[in-house]
Structures are given as structure tokens and as C-alpha cells.
Amino acid sequence: MTNLFALVDCNNFYASCERVFDPKLEGKPIVVLSNNDGCIIARSNEAKALGIKMGEPAFKAKDTIEQHNVHVFSSNYTLYGDMSARVMQTLGQFTPNLEVYSIDEAFLDLGNFYGRDLNEYAGEMRSTVRAWTGIPVSVGVAPTKTLAKLANRLSKKSKKADGVLVLTDERHIEEALRRTEVGDVWGMGRRYAQKLAGFGIHTALDLRNVSDAFAKKHLTVVGLRTVRELRCEPCQDLELVAPNKQNICTSRSFGASVTTLSQLQEATANYASRCAAKLRRQQSCAGAVTVFVETNRFRETDAQYFNSRTIALPTATSSTLELVHYANLALQALYRPGYRYKKSGVIVSELRPQNQVQTSLLDPVDRDKHQRLMQVLDKLNSTWGRDKVTCAAQGTTRPWQLKCEKKSPCYTTQFKGLLWIETR
DNA sequence: TCTGGGGTCCTAGGACCC
DNA sequence: TCTGGGGTCCTAGGACCC
Numbered sequence: 001m002t003n004l005f006a007l008v009d010c011n012n013f014y015a016s017c018e019r020v021f022d023p024k025l026e027g028k029p030i031v032v033l034s035n036n037d038g039c040i041i042a043r044s045n046e047a048k049a050l051g052i053k054m055g056e057p058a059f060k061a062k063d064t065i066e067q068h069n070v071h072v073f074s075s076n077y078t079l080y081g082d083m084s085a086r087v088m089q090t091l092g093q094f095t096p097n098l099e100v101y102s103i104d105e106a107f108l109d110l111g112n113f114y115g116r117d118l119n120e121y122a123g124e125m126r127s128t129v130r131a132w133t134g135i136p137v138s139v140g141v142a143p144t145k146t147l148a149k150l151a152n153r154l155s156k157k158s159k160k161a162d163g164v165l166v167l168t169d170e171r172h173i174e175e176a177l178r179r180t181e182v183g184d185v186w187g188m189g190r191r192y193a194q195k196l197a198g199f200g201i202h203t204a205l206d207l208r209n210v211s212d213a214f215a216k217k218h219l220t221v222v223g224l225r226t227v228r229e230l231r232c233e234p235c236q237d238l239e240l241v242a243p244n245k246q247n248i249c250t251s252r253s254f255g256a257s258v259t260t261l262s263q264l265q266e267a268t269a270n271y272a273s274r275c276a277a278k279l280r281r282q283q284s285c286a287g288a289v290t291v292f293v294e295t296n297r298f299r300e301t302d303a304q305y306f307n308s309r310t311i312a313l314p315t316a317t318s319s320t321l322e323l324v325h326y327a328n329l330a331l332q333a334l335y336r337p338g339y340r341y342k343k344s345g346v347i348v349s350e351l352r353p354q355n356q357v358q359t360s361l362l363d364p365v366d367r368d369k370h371q372r373l374m375q376v377l378d379k380l381n382s383t384w385g386r387d388k389v390t391c392a393a394q395g396t397t398r399p400w401q402l403k404c405e406k407k408s409p410c411y412t413t414q415f416k417g418l419l420w421i422e423t424r
Numbered sequence: 425t426c427t428g429g430g431g432t433c434c435t436a437g438g439a440c441c442c
Numbered sequence: 443t444c445t446g447g448g449g450t451c452c453t454a455g456g457a458c459c460c
Binding site: 033034035036037038039041055056057058059060062075220221222245246247248249250251252253296297298343345403 | 425426427428429430431432433434435
């Protein structure tokens with residue numbers, strides 16, 4: 001075997017971030033809520049033990065939360081993003097080849113490390129991240145990404161593993177596959193698990209033993225890759241450079257129902273503006289913009305309306321002014337009075353690199369001027385904080401803005417450095 | 425009263441072309 | 443008895459991930 005991957009995953013990441021900055025919360029149940037304080041999207045182990053479920057609407061867990069004095073936080077993505085960067089930077093000490101897979105996970109290439117004591121090396125990663133950032137992590141090591149994921153999952157479940165599991169020995173791999181339900185395999189979701197159950201395939205070991213033809217037929221080529229990876233045949237390499245996004249979406253549920261066009265226009269202008277800023281950050285321009293609106297599907301007695309409208313842009317752009325303009329046109333075409341709107345969003349698509357935009361001879365827009373204006377806008381907003389300079393269309397009263405009543409301070413970005421925490 | 429917000433990839437089927 | 447067939451593009455829908 002020549003390939004070896006580690007998957008490092010932060011335990012209960014958002015909950016752990018909150019706990020780092022408030023040591024009183026050690027050993028206490030914590031949950032973190034989604035945008036708008038709607039659903040529970042992270043739970044500390046203590047909260048999991050109380051039976052609080054992932055994705056559960058917060059109001060359904062209200063009794064449990066009150067009874068057991070669960071600490072509740074609105075999500076604070078500024079804090080989590082910064083803590084994530086610190087974790088990733090720390091992991092960079094352990095390999096030159098690292099893929100940041102998500103805000104709380106990274107794959108590390110350990111291809112040349114077969115000579116070492118892998119348990120010890122993985123344990124060192126774990127203790128270093130804990131010491132340098134305060135975040136507890138688990139480490140799975142195996143010959144393929146899919147098996148590393150599986151090892152990581154088991155490392156959290158077993159007390160003996162203590163957050164580190166190395167799967168290189170065939171007997172250990174087989175035992176691990178036997179203990180893993182097929183729906184817990186990376187790439188096998190609920191639907192596939194149901195379907196596979198119909199064929200008598202219940203564990204990862206069962207899945208590993210299906211034929212290629214079966215996998216391709218029922219799980220597509222993606223599933224076939226998964227099956228092969230369970231057999232220790234690597235089909236997925238590390239992605240060292242994050243590819244640019246092909247679509248960018250900004251959408252939110254409203255804090256309260258919105259009925260008027262002008263309020264929807266304000267919200268939509270803000271989402272379009274966020275999309276434009278995200279486009280510029282990856283130096284792309286969009287060829288099309290889509291706006292969608294939704295009423296509250298959970299209120300069955302309300303009249304329902306879901307619709308979207310896409311506008312092809314005459315020239316691809318990342319200008320806030322243009323995107324706000326076209327998003328507004330799309331919205332006006334969509335808007336129907338008489339509904340209580342719960343959510344809207346903007347998607348920009350047909351993205352291409354900024355420097356490969358075809359301009360038209362008849363283009364009425366002074367693109368150089370727009371670009372210089374956007375540079376100044378981005379500079380001001382990065383120095384003084386998001387949305388310090390906006391379009392008038394974005395409004396100032398923001399009655400539609402989401403709720404986040406229990407947000408913690410942005411400890412790491414507001415107070416420069418860690419000194420403040422350590423002296424507390 | 426109260427139910428998140430992002431993304432990716434694959435496939436099937438229709439339109440259209442020669 | 444024998445009904446053309448292959449390629450490409452687009453879209454909607456379905457599956458998955460965190």
C-alpha cells in the first residue's frame with residue numbers, strides 16, 4: 001500500500017468553539033442554532049445525551065432545553081470561520097498536503113508515513129490542535145478517503161480509540177466495515193440505504209462485497225467509486241486547491257413574514273450584493289442571475305407561492321450595482337401581492353473568470369469605472385466591517401432581518417489575539 | 425408564535441442537427 | 443419480415459455532502 005489518508009474532524013465544532021471562550025461551559029450541554037434561530041445544528045456530547053436531535057426545530061426541543069439548563073447560542077460564523085482557520089493552520093504542521101474539506105474537516109496526505117508509528121502521529125495531531133486552539137478533534141487514518149472517514153467515525157464512538165483510529169490492517173478494516181451501517185458510509189445517504197436494504201445490504205461490509213455492475217447500476221458511477229474505496233482502491237485524490245464555485249447562492253428566511261414588494265426588494269438587494277461580493281472574492285463574473293421567493297410551507301392554512309425567475313445578463317458581471325438592478329427586475333416579474341413571504345434568495349450562475357468576459361460593442365456600462373468603484377467598496381467594507389457601505393436599495397431599517405438573539409461575541413476577530421482569553 | 429443555508433455531481437429524456 | 447441513427451446540448455430531478 002502506498003496511499004494513506006488522515007481525516008481530522010472537529011468534535012461538535014460550533015459547540016466546541018463556543019466552549020473554548022467560556023470555560024464555565026465545560027461539561028455542560030450546549031446547542032447552536034441555525035440562522036434565524038430556527039433549527040439545532042450543533043450539539044455538545046451532553047446535549048446529544050439528552051436526546052436532542054440534529055436539525056430539530058428549536059421550539060420542539062424547548063422543554064428539554066429548559067429542564068436541563070441547556071446553553072443556547074445563535075450561530076456566529078465569523079467566530080467559527082476564524083477558529084477553523086486556526087485549526088487548519090495547526091494541521092499544516094503535520095503534512096505539506098492538506099485538503100480543507102469543510103469548515104470542520106480536513107484530509108491530510110500521509111502517503112509517505114508508513115514507516116512511522118501512525119497511532120502516535122495521529123495522537124500528536126490531536127493533542128497539538130487541542131493545545132493550540134482549544135478544539136477537540138478526532139483522527140481517522142486509512143488507505144482511502146472513504147475508509148479514513150469511516151475510521152474517523154468509529155474513533156469517536158469507541159472509548160478505547162480515544163479519538164484516534166488507524167485502519168491499515170485488513171482484519172481491522174473488515175471488522176470496522178462489519179460494524180458500520182451502510183447509511184453511515186460517506187456518500188451513502190438515507191435513500192440509498194433504504195434501497196440497499198431491499199437487496200439485503202445492511203453494513204459497509206455487505207456493500208464492499210457487491211459487484212461493480214450492481215454498484216454502477218443502482219448507485220451510479222459515484223457509488224461505484226465508494227465501493228472501490230471500501231476495497232482499499234483509492235479513487236479520490238486530495239484536492240489541494242479549492243476549485244472556484246460554479247454557482248453562488250445567498251438566501252435567508254425572514255425573521256417575520258414579509259408581504260410588501262418594497263421589503264422584498266430590500267432583502268433581495270442585500271442578497272444580490274452578497275453574491276456580488278462573493279463573486280469578486282473568487283474573481284469571477286456571472287452570466288445569469290436567479291431570484292426565488294417562498295411562502296412558509298409549514299403554515300398549511302396560508303396561501304402558498306413558490307417561484308423563481310432567471311435573467312440572462314447581456315454581459316457577465318460582478319458589479320453590485322448591476323446585479324442588484326437585474327435581481328430587482330427578476331423580483332418584480334415574480335412578485336404577487338397577497339402572500340406572506342418567508343424566504344427569498346439570489347443565485348448567480350454561469351460563472352466565468354473575470355478576465356474572460358466577452359464585452360459587447362454596444363455595452364452601455366463603463367466597466368472600468370464599475371470595477372474601480374467595487375474595489376473601493378470592498379476595501380472599505382473589509383476595513384470597517386461588512387455592509388458599512390451599501391447601495392441605497394439595500395435599505396437601513398431591515399424589518400425582514402433574521403433573528404439571532406443569542407449570539408456570542410466575535411471573540412477572536414473583535415479582540416485581537418488570544419491574550420484576552422488567557423487572562424480571563 | 426417558532427422549522428437553516430449553502431454546495432456538488434449524475435442521469436434520463438427531449439430537442440435538434442446532419 | 444426488415445420503420446435510421448448517432449451526436450450534442452439542455453433541463454429537471456434526484457442523490458449526496460457539510
